[in-house]
Each structure stands twice: as structure tokens, then as C-alpha cells.
Amino acid sequence: MTAINPIRLDRKRKLTRYAIREHGGNILFMLPAFALFAFVVLVPFIQSIPVSFTDKKAIFAKQWNFVGLENYIKLLKSSSFQDSFLHTAHFTIVYILGANILGLALALMIWRSCRFNNVIRTLLFMPFTVSLVAATKVWSYVYTDVLMPLTGMPSPLGISSQVIYGLAAIAIWRDMGYCMLIYIAALQSIPGEYYEAARVEGANFWHEFKCITLPMIVPAITANVTLVLSWGLRCFDYSQMVINMKAAKTTAVFVYEYIFGNSRAGLGQAGAIILTLVLVILSNIVTTVLRKREVEV
Amino acid sequence: MAQTARSASVYFGKQASHPPRRGILRKALRVIVLLIIVGIVLTPFYISLLYSIKSHSDISLNRLAWPQEPTLNNYVRVIQENKYVAIGFKNSVLTTIPTTLILLLTTSMASYVLARYNSKFYKVMYSLFISGVLVPFQCIMLPLYVNIYNMGLASTNLGFIIARSGFQVSISVLSVTGFVKGIPRDLEQAASIDGCGRLRTFWQIVFPLMTPINVTQLVLNTLFVWNDYSTAVVLLREDSSRTLPLAQIIYFGENMTELNLAFAFFMLSMIPILILYLSTQRFIVAGIMSGAVKG
Numbered sequence: 001m002t003a004i005n006p007i008r009l010d011r012k013r014k015l016t017r018y019a020i021r022e023h024g025g026n027i028l029f030m031l032p033a034f035a036l037f038a039f040v041v042l043v044p045f046i047q048s049i050p051v052s053f054t055d056k057k058a059i060f061a062k063q064w065n066f067v068g069l070e071n072y073i074k075l076l077k078s079s080s081f082q083d084s085f086l087h088t089a090h091f092t093i094v095y096i097l098g099a100n101i102l103g104l105a106l107a108l109m110i111w112r113s114c115r116f117n118n119v120i121r122t123l124l125f126m127p128f129t130v131s132l133v134a135a136t137k138v139w140s141y142v143y144t145d146v147l148m149p150l151t152g153m154p155s156p157l158g159i160s161s162q163v164i165y166g167l168a169a170i171a172i173w174r175d176m177g178y179c180m181l182i183y184i185a186a187l188q189s190i191p192g193e194y195y196e197a198a199r200v201e202g203a204n205f206w207h208e209f210k211c212i213t214l215p216m217i218v219p220a221i222t223a224n225v226t227l228v229l230s231w232g233l234r235c236f237d238y239s240q241m242v243i244n245m246k247a248a249k250t251t252a253v254f255v256y257e258y259i260f261g262n263s264r265a266g267l268g269q270a271g272a273i274i275l276t277l278v279l280v281i282l283s284n285i286v287t288t289v290l291r292k293r294e295v296e297v
Numbered sequence: 298m299a300q301t302a303r304s305a306s307v308y309f310g311k312q313a314s315h316p317p318r319r320g321i322l323r324k325a326l327r328v329i330v331l332l333i334i335v336g337i338v339l340t341p342f343y344i345s346l347l348y349s350i351k352s353h354s355d356i357s358l359n360r361l362a363w364p365q366e367p368t369l370n371n372y373v374r375v376i377q378e379n380k381y382v383a384i385g386f387k388n389s390v391l392t393t394i395p396t397t398l399i400l401l402l403t404t405s406m407a408s409y410v411l412a413r414y415n416s417k418f419y420k421v422m423y424s425l426f427i428s429g430v431l432v433p434f435q436c437i438m439l440p441l442y443v444n445i446y447n448m449g450l451a452s453t454n455l456g457f458i459i460a461r462s463g464f465q466v467s468i469s470v471l472s473v474t475g476f477v478k479g480i481p482r483d484l485e486q487a488a489s490i491d492g493c494g495r496l497r498t499f500w501q502i503v504f505p506l507m508t509p510i511n512v513t514q515l516v517l518n519t520l521f522v523w524n525d526y527s528t529a530v531v532l533l534r535e536d537s538s539r540t541l542p543l544a545q546i547i548y549f550g551e552n553m554t555e556l557n558l559a560f561a562f563f564m565l566s567m568i569p570i571l572i573l574y575l576s577t578q579r580f581i582v583a584g585i586m587s588g589a590v591k592g
Contacts, residue, residue, distance in 0.1 A: 030410050032402070040460055045437050181582060272439075
């Protein structure tokens with residue numbers, strides 16, 4: 001038999017009531033955001049999975065049959081889906097490398113805060129404010145009216161083998177400023193003593209970069225690479241702007257055309273699920289690989 | 298996340314500083330290289346401005362030369378001749394402002410809770426919110442369109458506002474939570490000891506401290522909504538509901554011959570955003586750096 005201490009019980013009940021009020025308040029705080037998120041992302045995502053296993057045709061079709069994995073098998077064998085996937089992958093790789101290498105190089109040049117550097121930062125971030133639609137259109141004229149007279153190269157947007165590079169260059173132009181800002185933040189958080197110590201030991205720029213800077217900014221690299229990866233894989237607008245080029249068709253455009261254009265919603269949805277899976281798997285791989293290289297301050 | 302919390306110290310602590318390497322030649326070289334890079338990066342802006350203030354005959358004569366008589370006539374003509382410009386502007390303004398305000402209120406409240414509580418329930422909620430970052434719009438667009446259509450909200454501003462803000466929640470929660478983690482708790486604790494209620498503590502103490510990230514979010518979300526094409530093309534299927542990017546695509550398609558007009562339209566849709574960005578740039582640049590924002 002355990003004696004019940006009345007005072008303790010009372011305190012316990014009070015705590016519980018307090019906890020209920022606290023957590024209730026928290027839930028109310030999260031509710032509006034969660035409701036929006038659930039309505040737009042969570043519920044449609046759950047709804048989208050079964051559709052990919054059916055032969056649903058039009059968007060509003062009332063009748064469809066369950067076809068199992070047929071859509072997935074069909075897609076993986078289809079050369080137009082494979083092509084669209086290769087284009088997406090090609091675009092994403094060029095885009096990740098370009099945006100990150102240029103972003104980091106710029107960050108290394110202007111990470112110190114002074115008036116001149118701040119102005120340069122503001123200007124380099126400016127392309128990020130332009131819509132992808134407008135960016136692609138304006139760049140098509142930059143390619144033909146500026147680049148061609150200067151270098152004699154025809155616009156890459158008109159050549160099948162180069163169109164992906166042409167589009168990736170636009171994407172890099174637009175987003176390297178964003179990567180740059182995140183790298184600048186990371187560079188500013190490295191303690192200056194590390195460099196002082198390295199310089200006493202006679203380290204040159206390259207040593208410092210390899211042994212101090214690079215290991216210290218791994219979290220920023222992780223953030224930027226996963227971010228650009230997800231932007232790259234869902235690339236839609238750029239490719240939609242040069243839609244007459246078959247060589248520029250990405251998976252996102254493929255999915256859009258199958259669902260809303262060709263009335264083969266089931267098949268298109270399966271393509272979208274594959275795209276999502278690839279995105280989830282790749283960003284997990286990137287995060288795990290880079291996390292291992294993180295160092296504690 | 299560790300990095301996020303650390304870089305929020307830009308606002309709440311001092312910055313680290315490395316010793317600079319010296320040398321005048323080196324300095325001059327750096328400035329020249331930077332100016333060249335900025336020149337290249339700004340070329341598309343220059344071209345758009347140039348084409349938009351040239352007359353039709355001028356642009357066909359010599360595209361890159363500075364115009365003989367700079368004119369704003371193209372802007373006037375675009376607004377007067379194409380009714381979709383006005384419709385596009387109206388729809389873009391009427392969807393962008395509510396979406397950014399909704400996101401500001403909902404995500405700042407949710408992120409505050411997610412940043413301050415660490416029990417399992419809140420961790421699960423956080424992961425759920427964040428998982429949305431990995432879902433491409435193409436994956437959810439079919440069920441989302443059907444749901445919104447069934448509610449009678451397809452091709453309406455309201456439908457677009459709901460869809461766009463819902464899709465943006467994950468990204469905003471991610472960056473705002475990262476920022477709130479870097480805000481010291483002392484003030485909140487003092488307020489609650491003084492008998493200040495939850496809601497009041499949030500609005501009067503935490504929310505003002507979140508100003509840097511809130512301004513950043515406001516402007517970034519404005520950019521994303523104003524420039525959005527992939528959501529708009531799915532949800533807004535009637536002429537009267539088109540936003541600017543949709544109107545632009547159609548206009549560019551129809552007016553390949555009159556480049557000056559097309560570029561005037563492009564400049565018109567870009568100017569409000571550029572003004573917004575340049576007037577808040579100090580916050581934006583610092584805010585992105587502090588939140589390690591994912592967009």
C-alpha cells in the first residue's frame with residue numbers, strides 16, 4: 001500500500017492542467033499553417049499515390065481500372081520518359097556545379113562586409129528577382145544579340161546538343177547569387193583565429209582553403225546542393241519556354257503534358273511519383289555523404 | 298541546423314573577422330574582376346531596358362546601340378493596347394499580397410512553437426512540415442487541381458492564394474524555425490514571469506524580434522508568388538484569371554515582331570519587384586544569410 005500524499009497529488013494535477021493548456025495553445029499556434037499545408041501538400045500527395053496505379057485518362061474521368069505496376073513498367077521502358085529524365089539529370093548536374101562553384105568563388109571574393117562588397121552582393125542577387133519565364137526570354141536575346149556578335153557562337157537554345165547548357169546557364173545566372181549569400185554567411189562564421197594560426201605556420205591561400213575554409217562550410221554546401229538539386233529536378237518553366245525543342249523536355253514537362261495535355265493522367269502521375277522518389281533518395285544521399293564531412297567548431 | 302542557429306548571431310552577437318591579405322595590386326585586381334562579373338550579370342537587365350525604350354524602327358536598325366530618341370511610348374502602348382496587361386497586374390497584386398500576409402502570420406506562429414519545443418510530438422510535426430520541401434509541385438498538381446475545382450475555386454484568385462501559400466509553408470517554416478532557434482529565450486521567460494499570456498508574449502515580444510526573417514520571408518514569398526508559373530499554369534485556366542507570367546508567355550508568343558513592346562511589358566512586370574527588392578535589400582541579404590533559407 002502506498003500512501004498518497006495529498007499535496008503531491010495536487011501539484012501533479014496542476015501540472016497536468018498546465019501542460020494541457022500549454023500544448024493546446026501550441027496546437028492552436030500551429031493549426032493555421034498545418035491546415036494550409038495539409039490541404040495543399042499532404043492530402044493531395046496521399047491522393048496522388050493510388051492514381052499512379054490506375055489507367056485514369058482525363059483528369060475528371062469517373063471510370064478507371066486498377067492496373068498495378070503497369071504504368072511504372074511502361075514508363076521505365078518508354079524512350080521519351082528516359083530521354084526526359086536524362087535531360088533533367090544533365091540540367092541538374094550542370095546547374096548544381098555551376099551555381100555552387102560560382103557562388104562559392106564570388107562569396108570568397110566579397111564575404112567581408114564593407115560598403116563596396118555590400119553593393120556588389122545586392123547587384124549579384126538581383127537576377128533572383130526575375131521570373132524564370134522572363135529570364136529565359138531575355139536570355140534568348142542575350143544569346144543571339146550579344147553573345148553571337150561577340151564570339152560568333154550561335155544561340156545554344158537553338159541547337160539540340162547545347163540547349164541544356166543554354167538553359168542551365170540561365171538558371172545558374174539567376175540562382176548563383178542565392179548560393180553566394182549562404183556561402184558568405186558560412187564564411188563569416190569561421191573564427192578568424194584559425195586563419196591567424198594557419199598564417200603563422202606559413203600556409204598559403206590554397207592550404208587555408210582546403211584545410212580550413214572547405215571543412216568549415218560543409219553545412220552550407222549541404223544546404224546549397226540539396227536546394228539546387230530540388231530546384232533542378234523540378235525544372236519546368238525554363239524548359240516550357242523552349243517547348244519546341246525536344247532535347248529540352250524535362251520530366252516535369254513530361255508529367256504536365258501527360259496529365260493535362262495527353263489525357264493520360266495515370267501514366268503522368270506515375271512519372272511524377274518516380275520524380276519525387278528520385279528527389280527524396282538523391283537528397284538523402286547528398287545529406288548523408290556531406291554530413292559525414294561536417295566538423296564541429 | 299547548427300549552422301542556422303549560429304548565423305542568426307549576426308543579429309544577436311558579433312561577427313567573426315579574418316585577417317585580410319594585403320597588397321594594392323591584389324586589391325585593384327579584385328575590384329576590376331568584380332566589376333566585370335557584375336557587368337556580365339547585369340547585361341540582361343541592360344538589354345531589357347534598352348529594348349524597351351527604343352522605337353520599332355530603331356530596334357530593327359541597330360539593336361545594341363543606345364537609342365537615338367529614348368521613348369516611354371512602348372510602355373504606354375503596352376498598357377493601352379493589351380487588356381491582359383491590366384488583368385495580369387490586377388490578378389498578380391490581388392494574389393501576391395494576401396499570400397505573403399497569410400504566410401507571414403501562419404508560419405511565424407507555427408515556427409515559434411516548433412523552435413521552442415523539443416518533445417517527440419513537435420519533432421514529428423516539424424519533420425512533416427519539412428518533408429513538403431521534397432515534394433515537387435508536379436506530384437500533387439492533379440489531386441490538388443481536382444480538389445480545388447470541386448470546391449469551385451479553379452481559375453479564381455482565392456484558389457491560387459490557398460494553393461500557393463500551402464505549397465510555400467514548408468520552406469517558410471524551415472527557415473523561420475532556424476531563425477527563431479537563434480533568438481535568446483530570456484525575454485520570453487521574463488515576460489511569462491511577469492504574467493504575460495502566451496499570445497501576448499508572442500505578438501509583443503517574439504514577433505518584433507523576428508523582424509529580420511519576417512521581412513526576408515515577405516520579400517522572398519512575394520518573389521516566388523509574383524514570378525510563379527508552374528502553379529498558375531495548372532490552376533488558372535481562364536483568360537480573366539491570368540497572372541503576369543501567364544500573360545507574358547502569351548504576349549511574347551503573339552508579339553515576336555514588336556520586340557520593343559514585349560520588353561516594355563517585361564520591364565513593367567519586373568519594376569515593382571525590383572523596387573521592393575532594392576528598398577529592402579539590406580534585410581534580404583542579411584535575412585537569407587541568417588536563415589540558410591531554402592526556397
